[in-house]
Amino acid sequence: MNKPATKTNNWVLGLTGGIGCGKTAVSNMFEELGICVVDADIIARQVVAPNSIGLNAIAEHFGESILLPDGTLNRTALRTKIFTNNDDKEWLNALLHPLIRERILTDLNNATSAYVVLVAPLLFENKLNAYCNRTLLIDVPLPVQIERTIKRDNISLEQVNSIIASQMSREEKQQKADDILNNDRDLSLVHAELVVLHKNYLHYAV
Structure with a gap:
């Protein structure tokens, strides 16, 4: 578990994942559970x-x-x-x-809120995990990442591969993350597992 490099008032969960993994869908679920979300991309x-x-x-x-x-x-x-x-x-x-x-x-x-979620695609790369008490990786297989990104952003395979190559590998993220949430399945199953994680985080944040 990471100790925040700069003290914050709140217990912080770092949420990350490669392009096309579905971070927004999951962060929306946290918001529906009443948890504040801070999005590094929006701040940028x-x-x-x-x-x-x-x-x-x-x-x-x-x-x-x-x-x-x-x-x-x-x-x-x-x-x-x-x-x-x-x-x-x-x-x-x-x-x-x-x-x-x-x-x-x-x-x-x-x-x-009881705790706060920091969403950052480059959470580990930019060492933003130093501000987090725990980290959650939204994970999908590489072919799914590629397919979703091409469909969503209407860009070429070459562009997607270039973006993925510039990010930390899936395997390294898996090793660094405290928790991993598989997002390559029906969203109802993802939501059910997220609710279990949420209860854990509420316990940790007390």
Whole structure:
């Protein structure tokens, strides 16, 4: 079990899984059980919202061309820039990671449920598990991951494989996680097992 690196007011469950594993469906189940959910992906978008410190710094660094006509971030242009320039990628990470972590910790502390779920695709890769008391991996076989992602995002097999290759392997996540929830089955079965886990987490969080 992990000890939080920075103290939070709440008992934190880290929820993770590779692309296409169904993290959102499971986090929605936690919300239906009355548990607060903090989503790292949503926070990553919030810290680059119009007029934010993050977006203003990005526009100053890369120029106004990095913005769309409505003033929002041109994510495609930004991806292209950092893909071809490692210095720019490191600069961007140095800017955004502290902003994201600060907001995550604030939201974890402000949660009012019995415990709080931190959803992060790169929970282990970005060491966000240091803030968690326990971790839950949403797990599906690789072929299922690929099929679901292609269908959901309408992208090529090559793109999906590239994304999966950039993430920690399924096997390594399985070794690191405290709990594993198989999401390659009927959602009613997934929900039934999640309710059992939820009861355990309520017990741990007391």
